Amino acid sequence: MAEHPAYPVGLRLTGRHVVVLGGGQVAQRRLPALIAAGADVHVISPEATPSVEAMADAKEITWHRRGYAEGDLATAWYALIATSDTEANTRASAEAEANRVWCVRSDDADAATAWTPATGSSEGVTVAVLTTKARGRDPRHTAAIRDAVVEGLRDGTLVAPHHRTRTTGVALVGGGPGDPDLITVRGRRLLAEADVVIADRLGPRDLLAELPPHVQVIDAAKIPYGRFMAQEAINNALIEHARQGKSVVRLKGGDPYVFGRGMEELQALAEAGIPCTVVPGISSSISVPGAAGIPVTHRGVAHEFTVVSGHVAPDDERSLVDWASLAKLTGTLVVLMGVDKIGRIAETLVAHGKSPDTPVALVQEGTTAAQRRVDATLATVAATVAAQEVKPPAVIVIGAVVAVGPDGTV
Structure with a gap:
């Protein structure tokens, strides 16, 4: 039998009796999928990991705190044998064979009547990968294939055309x-x-x-x-x-x-x-400063950050920003779409009490190959933008976090 490839099939276990012998790490890994399949799961084991015990406490599974006994698999549809007792595993496997119960053994795959594939899901598609004995049934190789296929489905690099009606x-x-x-x-x-x-x-x-x-x-x-x-x-x-x-x-x-x-x-x-x-x-308001080495918050420096649009100047009647209140905040101010208005923004903040020495950084084309960072202060930022020819898109960061170095000092 072992010379032939396994026949792949999907088991529909909703409401059906499934027995798991053992409450260790193997059971802990396999139980979530059985629970998700809607199976009526019974774990038979004197002991269990904290995670398995938590599943029992949550009524997701039924835990029988004892060892295997003859007859435990009589009404099962599917069994997972994963105890450290080889003799008990062998007896349970024989019972599964006698009752025609599909049975997986974690200690001896060749003695099992079923194998557990490496599985993964993406948007309603389940990928299950089995390797034959000719490949040595290397679980790492199987998992690597599974991961490559699932990742391709998730990131769009592996796309199968839809031949049925799609939701548009x-x-x-x-x-x-x-x-x-x-x-x-x-x-x-x-x-x-x-x-x-x-x-x-x-x-x-x-x-x-x-x-x-x-x-x-x-x-x-x-x-x-x-x-x-x-x-x-x-x-x-x-x-x-x-x-x-x-x-x-x-x-x-x-x-x-x-x-x-x-x-x-x-x-x-x-x-x-x-x-x-x-x-x-x-959002570029957080990621672009981060890519330029600027944390928008930092312990002992800034406990909040505010993101505002600078596409209209502070003195423009269309502006909805309370610049006077922003000037009083001690945290970080992130301005988007404000390169050409930064001079008037800086003047307004200083006029309402912000120190002219407050550090400012402008990060142009953030996270791209063309990214560059230009530093200034509120007093010098207008002249610096002109001299350095800073162009949009650029994220502007105002506050003490601009001066935080890699060692955490300001």
Whole structure:
């Protein structure tokens, strides 16, 4: 029998009697999947790990605090034998064979009637990998194959075409601060499955090069002081393509809801009856300073941080920011979209009591190969930006954390 490959099959164990002999590490690893399958799990073991005991306390399993006895497998559908008693394992295995119970043995795979594959899941797909005896049934090799397949499904590098009807709609995907590796796993997978991608300039552009040729890419072109696509036009494009039965991804930089107008787009889609999924992204307000070596909080230096938009100046009647209150805070101030307004922002903060010596850092093109950091103070930042020709996109960090060194000193 051992010379032939195993026949793969998926067991439907909902409500069915499953016996696990042993309450050690093997049982601890296998029990969660049996519980998730809805099985009626009975663990037979004099002792158990704290995790197994916690499952029993939570009524997820039934724990019989004793050793194996003849007849324990008589009504089982499936059995996992994982005790340290070889003689008991052998007797239990013989009982399983006599009762035609599929049985896995952790101590002797060749004596078992079933093997446990290395499994993983992604978006409703379960991957189970078995290797034959010819490969030596190396569990590390099996697990490595499983991990490679699951990771490919999760990050979108392994994509199988859908041959049945898909749920269409729009996904508002936060692409992160710029480095394509910093998009979420879910965001990357949805991007790989898209028919249409409507992308911002500040999204991770390198990901667009990975898209298949059939994917239509629309540039939202929201470039400061250049060509732009009105928000209404973006909303209409999302609705139009979704109504055509296409899977649409709205790829944004950072997070859709951090100055990304994500809620405006979701509201327009909801009004049009278009289903929408929101995929959070890593906000540049935290990640870009971190990539430049600046912690937005640090013990003994800053206990809070505030993120504000600088796209309108403090003296602009459209501004909703209480700059006078911000000047009184002792924590970190992170300004997005404020490069061209930083002079007036600095003047306003100083006028309301902030020290002109407060450190300032501007991180341009954060997390990308073009990243650079320019340091100044509130008193010098306007002149420094002009002299160093700092251009957007750049994240501005104001506060004592800018001066925190790698050794934790200020």
